Amino acid sequence: MPARSATLDRLIALGALIAFAVFAGLFLELEEQWEIASLAVIGVAAFYVAGRSGLAARIESVTAAHPRLSPLAVMVAVLLVALALYESHFALLMLATVMLYVVACLGLTVQFGYAGIVNFAGAAVFGVGGYTTAVLAAHTGTPHLLILLFGGVMAAVIGSILILPILRTRGHYAALVTIAFALLFRTFLEVNDTLGGPQGLKVPGLEILGWSFNERIELDEDREISFFLSYVVVALLLAGFAWLLVKRLERSWLGLSLDAVRLDETAASVFGIDVARWKIFAFTLGNFLAGLAGGVYAMMIGYIAPTSFTFADSLILVSIVLLGGSGNPLGVIPAALLVVVLPEKLQVIQEYRFLLFAVLVILILRYRPDGLLPRRPRRYFPGDGG
Amino acid sequence: MSAPLLEARGLTVRFGGLTALNALDLTLASGEILGLIGPNGSGKTTFFNAVTGLYRPASGAIQLDGRDITGLRPQRIYDAGVTRTFQRSRLCLPLTVFDNLMVGNHRNLDHGIVTNLFARRRLKRQFDENVERAREQLARFSTALAARLFEPVAALPMIDRRRVEVCRALVSRPRILLLDEPSAGMTHEETRALMDDLLATRDSLRGLAVILIEHEMGVIERVTDRCVVLNYGEKICEGTYQTVSTDSGVRAAYLGED
Amino acid sequence: MDIGILSQFVLNGLVLGVVYAMVAVGFTLFFGVLDVIKFSHGDVLMAGAFVALATFAGLQLAGIESPLLTMLLITLAAVASMGLLGALLARFLILPLKSAPPLNTLLATLMFGLALREAVRLFYPAGSNPKPFPRLLPTDAYSIGNFTLRLDSVIIVITGLAAIVALHLVISRTRLGLAIRAVAQDAETARVMGIDFRWVVLLTFAIGSALAALAGVANGLYYNEINFSMGLLLGVIGFSAAVVGGLGSILGAIIGGFLFAALQTIGAVWFAVPAYKDVFAFAVVIMVMAWKPTGLLAERSAERV
Numbered sequence: 031m032p033a034r035s036a037t038l039d040r041l042i043a044l045g046a047l048i049a050f051a052v053f054a055g056l057f058l059e060l061e062e063q064w065e066i067a068s069l070a071v072i073g074v075a076a077f078y079v080a081g082r083s084g085l086a087a088r089i090e091s092v093t094a095a096h097p098r099l100s101p102l103a104v105m106v107a108v109l110l111v112a113l114a115l116y117e118s119h120f121a122l123l124m125l126a127t128v129m130l131y132v133v134a135c136l137g138l139t140v141q142f143g144y145a146g147i148v149n150f151a152g153a154a155v156f157g158v159g160g161y162t163t164a165v166l167a168a169h170t171g172t173p174h175l176l177i178l179l180f181g182g183v184m185a186a187v188i189g190s191i192l193i194l195p196i197l198r199t200r201g202h203y204a205a206l207v208t209i210a211f212a213l214l215f216r217t218f219l220e221v222n223d224t225l226g227g228p229q230g231l232k233v234p235g236l237e238i239l240g241w242s243f244n245e246r247i248e249l250d251e252d253r254e255i256s257f258f259l260s261y262v263v264v265a266l267l268l269a270g271f272a273w274l275l276v277k278r279l280e281r282s283w284l285g286l287s288l289d290a291v292r293l294d295e296t297a298a299s300v301f302g303i304d305v306a307r308w309k310i311f312a313f314t315l316g317n318f319l320a321g322l323a324g325g326v327y328a329m330m331i332g333y334i335a336p337t338s339f340t341f342a343d344s345l346i347l348v349s350i351v352l353l354g355g356s357g358n359p360l361g362v363i364p365a366a367l368l369v370v371v372l373p374e375k376l377q378v379i380q381e382y383r384f385l386l387f388a389v390l391v392i393l394i395l396r397y398r399p400d401g402l403l404p405r406r407p408r409r410y411f412p413g414d415g416g
Numbered sequence: 417m418s419a420p421l422l423e424a425r426g427l428t429v430r431f432g433g434l435t436a437l438n439a440l441d442l443t444l445a446s447g448e449i450l451g452l453i454g455p456n457g458s459g460k461t462t463f464f465n466a467v468t469g470l471y472r473p474a475s476g477a478i479q480l481d482g483r484d485i486t487g488l489r490p491q492r493i494y495d496a497g498v499t500r501t502f503q504r505s506r507l508c509l510p511l512t513v514f515d516n517l518m519v520g521n522h523r524n525l526d527h528g529i530v531t532n533l534f535a536r537r538r539l540k541r542q543f544d545e546n547v548e549r550a551r552e553q554l555a556r557f558s559t560a561l562a563a564r565l566f567e568p569v570a571a572l573p574m575i576d577r578r579r580v581e582v583c584r585a586l587v588s589r590p591r592i593l594l595l596d597e598p599s600a601g602m603t604h605e606e607t608r609a610l611m612d613d614l615l616a617t618r619d620s621l622r623g624l625a626v627i628l629i630e631h632e633m634g635v636i637e638r639v640t641d642r643c644v645v646l647n648y649g650e651k652i653c654e655g656t657y658q659t660v661s662t663d664s665g666v667r668a669a670y671l672g673e674d
Numbered sequence: 675m676d677i678g679i680l681s682q683f684v685l686n687g688l689v690l691g692v693v694y695a696m697v698a699v700g701f702t703l704f705f706g707v708l709d710v711i712k713f714s715h716g717d718v719l720m721a722g723a724f725v726a727l728a729t730f731a732g733l734q735l736a737g738i739e740s741p742l743l744t745m746l747l748i749t750l751a752a753v754a755s756m757g758l759l760g761a762l763l764a765r766f767l768i769l770p771l772k773s774a775p776p777l778n779t780l781l782a783t784l785m786f787g788l789a790l791r792e793a794v795r796l797f798y799p800a801g802s803n804p805k806p807f808p809r810l811l812p813t814d815a816y817s818i819g820n821f822t823l824r825l826d827s828v829i830i831v832i833t834g835l836a837a838i839v840a841l842h843l844v845i846s847r848t849r850l851g852l853a854i855r856a857v858a859q860d861a862e863t864a865r866v867m868g869i870d871f872r873w874v875v876l877l878t879f880a881i882g883s884a885l886a887a888l889a890g891v892a893n894g895l896y897y898n899e900i901n902f903s904m905g906l907l908l909g910v911i912g913f914s915a916a917v918v919g920g921l922g923s924i925l926g927a928i929i930g931g932f933l934f935a936a937l938q939t940i941g942a943v944w945f946a947v948p949a950y951k952d953v954f955a956f957a958v959v960i961m962v963m964a965w966k967p968t969g970l971l972a973e974r975s976a977e978r979v
């Protein structure tokens with residue numbers, strides 16, 4: 031590729047990042063319904079045009095060419111947006127929530143996009159992480175970072191109860207098992223008073239090395255930094271970690287084995303790939319990530335209740351993965367932003383959000399199953415082949 | 417006379433009430449090319465599936481180099497050096513040529529979590545080595561194809577897809593290659609080219625034995641050392657192509673004469 | 675345990691079982707014909723119940739009093755409307771997705787179920803609250819000691835079984851049934867033989883959905899209450915029952931339905947907390963699936979290598 035074109039591509043990618051950051055910032059900050067609606071329409075149109083004109087492909091090749099610099103750039107951009115909105119509790123809460131959803135959906139991407147396992151209990155797994163964190167933080171003196179880690183582990187462990195029937199080939203068995211789990215999770219929580227029953231539990235705020243995240247940060251008399259900013263930073267770091275992990279997984283022999291398992295189990299087994307082992311690996315890793323995110327979420331919100339982890343919520347997570355283009359982690363970000371923030375900002379659709387997303391997914395499956403960003407052929411390292 | 421590389425004794429495979437293979441005895445010597453022929457439904461692919469561990473035999477045994485591999489999982493049989501192609505092409509279409517070849521090279525790849533996720537420089541070295549390996553393997557069949565190493569297989573014509581499938585089966589340097597109707601969907605010239613390249617490759621893989629399922633008798637005649645003829649799951653004839661092609665029982669099986 | 679209480683449990687279990695069986699049979703029909711898991715089936719049951727309720731309200735306004743007539747009309751309305759919905763779903767969602775990966779159809783039907791649930795919740799007057807369902811069945815009951823034989827239970831079990839038997843007769847004795855079985859066995863050959871594949875699919879989905887609507891009305895008449903989320907769990911249970919029995923086998927679906935009901939009943943007796951009965955039943959089903967993934971009676975297979 032001639033040097034001039036490469037530099038142009040980089041500039042385009044940078045421009046796109048800045049545009050996206052401004053868009054996100056406005057999206058989070060604006061209040062007027064018509065402003066938000068028009069912004070949403072512009073966003074969707076921009077995505078469509080970017081996809082059609084090949085712009086999206088160029089941007090993606092730039093991110094592939096700079097596997098460490100790209101996520102760093104995005105994180106800096108997000109941080110700048112967060113700092114710009116430092117006073118707004120709501121905007122920062124949304125921002126952090128979106129990033130935590132991204133982490134959970136990256137986990138689901140590993141399960142579904144890579145290994146081909148559908149997980150309809152994503153919200154339940156997220157909830158396991160949250161509840162573990164809640165119980166441990168409220169009743170033990172364990173350092174919070176360790177608790178969060180343990181939340182992820184518990185999510186992986188509980189998820190692995192489902193693994194045996196999932197290992198049987200047909201997809202609809204995995205679906206049935208995870209659906210049943212998702213439905214029963216809420217019932218289980220509601221009848222267990224030790225876990226707070228239907229009312230839920232209060233969760234202490236995150237505390238690292240003595241600094242409590244829930245304390246206010248006063249700049250001066252009039253201005254105050256929302257305490258959610260600290261959570262945004264934590265969510266950002268977690269998202270960055272998850273991103274790097276998932277991307278590297280895909281660009282490795284591990285990712286290749288997962289793809290082989292997803293695309294053709296028989297051929298995979300005949301060439302030595304232990305299908306069961308890889309499915310277990312993908313499913314466990316995905317649940318771990320979702321559990322981590324759930325733990326941070328619980329601490330951020332300050333309480334946790336069964337009503338946050340319904341089957342419909344699990345379906346929302348699946349919708350995000352599908353909308354983004356299952357198998358393409360980059361697509362998860364705009365999809366999560368759309369799915370999480372839009373109903374919150376557009377009051378008129380709040381009530382209807384499940385219905386709308388259900389219809390949206392049906393339309394996607396019917397007319398554009400590839401989602402926002404189709405998955406590209408594997409590039410193990412920047413600059414190879416292609 | 418040296419012991420056979422692969423030996424099936426009394427191999428029987430049943431599906432419910434249907435006996436697909438009935439007490440089959442078959443041997444394969446190191447370096448030999450064996451043709452496996454017979455009418456449709458005579459059990460040829462079933463035999464491949466039994467050898468590669470996809471079907472569990474009802475009775476009988478399969479031995480590889482004296483070691484019993486009957487009923488082992490497909491993964492173990494691959495590790496022992498047996499690879500195959502499929503009657504209907506089973507490539508991972510969205511994946512690149514390189515990816516598909518590397519699926520076949522699973523045995524030689526490092527799947528450690530540390531290497532793959534963290535020690536990326538080490539992974540890069542392995543990657544570069546394998547790119548070379550893949551290019552080399554493909555170039556034996558088509559240099560044009562080798563140049564398309566990082567294109568998705570879905571973009572390739574049938575002949576190139578067959579080449580990729582064969583290379584996938586060869587890249588791990590197996591001891592036995594099971595080829596299931598490589599000529600299907602290809603012209604005579606394409607098949608000839610494929611088989612010529614395969615024979616040339618065989619020279620670099622000393623001792624590679626091949627079992628070839630084929631309907632195109634021209635290929636069988638040209639390429640095989642020996643043939644086994646199946647009909648309704650039973651061996652009805654064995655010998656060189658000359659022998660079996662003139663056997664009356666074989667003719668009856670194919671043509672339905674009495 | 676007192677024989678009266680035991681019999682009570684058994685009777686309740688039978689009612690549950692027949693409802694589950696009706697749902698399970700639908701699942702197995704859809705899978706047999708098109709290799710499709712229609713996850714919205716339970717919600718179709720719910721929608722049928724709501725149509726029945728709405729029809730009831732309409733009939734009340736029209737001044738129709740007779741319980742028998744009312745019951746017949748609301749059942750007819752439910753069955754007809756859901757049969758139509760099933761056919762439309764097949765026409766516009768299932769058939770077009772036939773060549774896509776099966777996961778897409780699964781997701782699409784799951785989302786359709788969500789859409790149905792939400793539509794009822796949002797658009798039916800006070801949809802998010804449980805709604806009382808009219809008492810149209812005779813309320814006579816005969817008590818022998820601890821055992822109360824409710825007449826409505828008997829009616830429901832008999833009706834449900836009759837519906838299933840009728841379906842079985844249609845499948846095994848009529849030309850339509852023959853066509854359905856042919857398509858289930860080998861769609862390509864069936865087509866070549868002149869069977870109109872699309873019509874068979876549409877009719878199969880219509881029949882299955884109609885059966886679900888019947889189950890929905892039965893459910894409503896028995897418990898005298900319906901709510902917008904009742905279909906979710908019922909659908910999953912019906913699916914599990916079909917899977918345990920062996921997808922593609924109607925007899926398996928029936929057995930699975932009653933088996934699940936039995937498991938739930940046992941669970942309800944064993945565990946102090948009633949909610950655990952579902953956990954128990956599912957846990958057993960999952961174990962059965964892990965042991966025999968193709969179901970107790972074999973699942974219609976298979977993959978050519």
